Amino acid sequence: MNIGEIARRAGVSRSTVSYVLSGKRSVSEGTRQRIQAVIDELGYRPNASARALKEGRTRTLGLVIPPASQRLTDMQLGFVASVVEAAARHDLDVLLSPSGGDHDRSFERIVTGRRVDGVILMEIRLADDRVLRLTRAGLPFVTIGRTAEPHGMSWIDVDYAGLIARCVHHLADLGHRQVALVNRSEELVAAGYGPSHRALAGFRAATAERGLTGVEVCCGDDTASGEACVEQLLATCPDVTALATINEAALPGIQRALTSAGLSVPGDFSVTGVAARHWAEDFRPPLTAADVPMVEMGAEAVSFLLEIIATPGVVPRHRLYRPPVSLRSSTGPARSR
Amino acid sequence: MNIGEIARRAGVSRSTVSYVLSGKRSVSEGTRQRIQAVIDELGYRPNASARALKEGRTRTLGLVIPPASQRLTDMQLGFVASVVEAAARHDLDVLLSPSGGDHDRSFERIVTGRRVDGVILMEIRLADDRVLRLTRAGLPFVTIGRTAEPHGMSWIDVDYAGLIARCVHHLADLGHRQVALVNRSEELVAAGYGPSHRALAGFRAATAERGLTGVEVCCGDDTASGEACVEQLLATCPDVTALATINEAALPGIQRALTSAGLSVPGDFSVTGVAARHWAEDFRPPLTAADVPMVEMGAEAVSFLLEIIATPGVVPRHRLYRPPVSLRSSTGPARSR
DNA sequence: TTGTATGCGTTATCAT
DNA sequence: ATGATAACGCATACAA
Numbered sequence: 001m002n003i004g005e006i007a008r009r010a011g012v013s014r015s016t017v018s019y020v021l022s023g024k025r026s027v028s029e030g031t032r033q034r035i036q037a038v039i040d041e042l043g044y045r046p047n048a049s050a051r052a053l054k055e056g057r058t059r060t061l062g063l064v065i066p067p068a069s070q071r072l073t074d075m076q077l078g079f080v081a082s083v084v085e086a087a088a089r090h091d092l093d094v095l096l097s098p099s100g101g102d103h104d105r106s107f108e109r110i111v112t113g114r115r116v117d118g119v120i121l122m123e124i125r126l127a128d129d130r131v132l133r134l135t136r137a138g139l140p141f142v143t144i145g146r147t148a149e150p151h152g153m154s155w156i157d158v159d160y161a162g163l164i165a166r167c168v169h170h171l172a173d174l175g176h177r178q179v180a181l182v183n184r185s186e187e188l189v190a191a192g193y194g195p196s197h198r199a200l201a202g203f204r205a206a207t208a209e210r211g212l213t214g215v216e217v218c219c220g221d222d223t224a225s226g227e228a229c230v231e232q233l234l235a236t237c238p239d240v241t242a243l244a245t246i247n248e249a250a251l252p253g254i255q256r257a258l259t260s261a262g263l264s265v266p267g268d269f270s271v272t273g274v275a276a277r278h279w280a281e282d283f284r285p286p287l288t289a290a291d292v293p294m295v296e297m298g299a300e301a302v303s304f305l306l307e308i309i310a311t312p313g314v315v316p317r318h319r320l321y322r323p324p325v326s327l328r329s330s331t332g333p334a335r336s337r
Numbered sequence: 338m339n340i341g342e343i344a345r346r347a348g349v350s351r352s353t354v355s356y357v358l359s360g361k362r363s364v365s366e367g368t369r370q371r372i373q374a375v376i377d378e379l380g381y382r383p384n385a386s387a388r389a390l391k392e393g394r395t396r397t398l399g400l401v402i403p404p405a406s407q408r409l410t411d412m413q414l415g416f417v418a419s420v421v422e423a424a425a426r427h428d429l430d431v432l433l434s435p436s437g438g439d440h441d442r443s444f445e446r447i448v449t450g451r452r453v454d455g456v457i458l459m460e461i462r463l464a465d466d467r468v469l470r471l472t473r474a475g476l477p478f479v480t481i482g483r484t485a486e487p488h489g490m491s492w493i494d495v496d497y498a499g500l501i502a503r504c505v506h507h508l509a510d511l512g513h514r515q516v517a518l519v520n521r522s523e524e525l526v527a528a529g530y531g532p533s534h535r536a537l538a539g540f541r542a543a544t545a546e547r548g549l550t551g552v553e554v555c556c557g558d559d560t561a562s563g564e565a566c567v568e569q570l571l572a573t574c575p576d577v578t579a580l581a582t583i584n585e586a587a588l589p590g591i592q593r594a595l596t597s598a599g600l601s602v603p604g605d606f607s608v609t610g611v612a613a614r615h616w617a618e619d620f621r622p623p624l625t626a627a628d629v630p631m632v633e634m635g636a637e638a639v640s641f642l643l644e645i646i647a648t649p650g651v652v653p654r655h656r657l658y659r660p661p662v663s664l665r666s667s668t669g670p671a672r673s674r
Numbered sequence: 675t676t677g678t679a680t681g682c683g684t685t686a687t688c689a690t
Numbered sequence: 691a692t693g694a695t696a697a698c699g700c701a702t703a704c705a706a
Contacts, residue, residue, distance in 0.1 A: 003701095
């Protein structure tokens, strides 16, 4: 079933069928209808590979996600969903590439095989080999997150440093003198994961500015780690009265450890941070937190990417999201434990 | 950068380069090395579209997921991750198609545009238009979940009926006389979502067999819904002493409602069901539940699909998973509230 | 308004 | 052991 078959049955040439499909040339109403009838009857759709070969574009976007082996966080999942949805609105398909390290067959295939028109890179590190590979390949790309030196490339990111700083200031205003930062996992920090490092920087700057004592802890992306982490924090640092976190997956565990210790929130202990809205709302009491706008970010990443694809030499764009910290009920005046 | 350029630089014909790449014809060691050197130097990789056009296969699998707008459940995410990982092991890429209803451009593109060699269909309904469309298109496919009449097609599924029945029997053995089933959302049930209907069937059969009173409730896939649902259940049916659920995302809410009501688990109330392991383990106390083996299921779906692709006329295969109910600590002898 | 011819980059058949 | 060449299915420049 190809365009020639349609042409044969409609008694026209292949180009006429092609032009009916694309509308790039006027076709008399009669033949147009006759051709369309054949197309509808046979359910013909052009072969995507042939079209891609001819046009030099695949109408497909690549989305590089963390290796599938490790469970995606809700935030990562939110990005994936919003990117896929935004792409679908533009009639674009999304090819998934689970890639972590530097040597990844899937990533390599996508980049050098011209399988996609552009790539959205998630979970990039401060120094990320993949941006270099994409640049060398001349493939348009946008990152969600940014490298240490993001000049000259397009990216979308959340201002973790600013948001965590704002959380610390909020806690300082409430009279807290010793506060903790519950970060992501040690492995991620060691790998140079941007949000972790920037949150740390914001935390240090703000605690220093306000003369607070800051405690920094790493924590895996799951309930058990969150619980263990806060248990240890409470045992080790008896004067800590509040924490800020960028680790939403640890929140249920954080809650559990606080409850087990007989600490009420925000009476005895305050909690705040950066999290997807539903994590903040599921916390008890609802979490005072900056809500990461995943849907907008995914859509904007697609939008930036399409712009680069359409206009190769276009000046790179970027956007640093700094959503407001929604005041809910998990922070209150300091009270020594 | 194409195969002709490589041939030119190596001073050979394009076919020789092609044969070096595929190994389908012997090439003298000298020229082979010379060609390989040029390939490595320029980082050449064959154009995927041209290859797909010529070979008639795309080395890509389609994965149909629920519309991206609604958050994926952890189980769905687990399937996606395991399918992507299994595909990567076979050097196959995965094209995502968010598709719910019957009229979906993305699904249509994938099916009729020959963009993929085969499709894995998730979240199918008892009567699902998409299997018909795939069958008509002659595109190999495997479903995770099964239709009402799955004869003649390949599928992987979890035996929700059997597992929920087993949970009910377990509760009956412990002396519970009134038990509830916390199902997925009403919308899903109304749409003919297989797991919901089969869980219901198993629940009814088992409660009838053991002479129990069964209460059936629907519940959204989130914490708040779980909490509201159990609150209402406790208020409406004071004699219910246990529940079984297939709604893992509701578990935190279920827990919260039980705690709020001052009910201890399993002392005052027993909870069991079907859930991904991490949900069961995060429950307090750990949930006695059937652990859905998402990784194996995704891998087996890919395996089935590859078999169909390789041998078009092959007899369809299927597999009904019936994982054991892991005894943890959330079920105990009945005690009236 | 419509038809003819060419080439996108690859693989594979047929020659040599 | 290697080269020339014909498709694969489509879009489009060029003719008529």
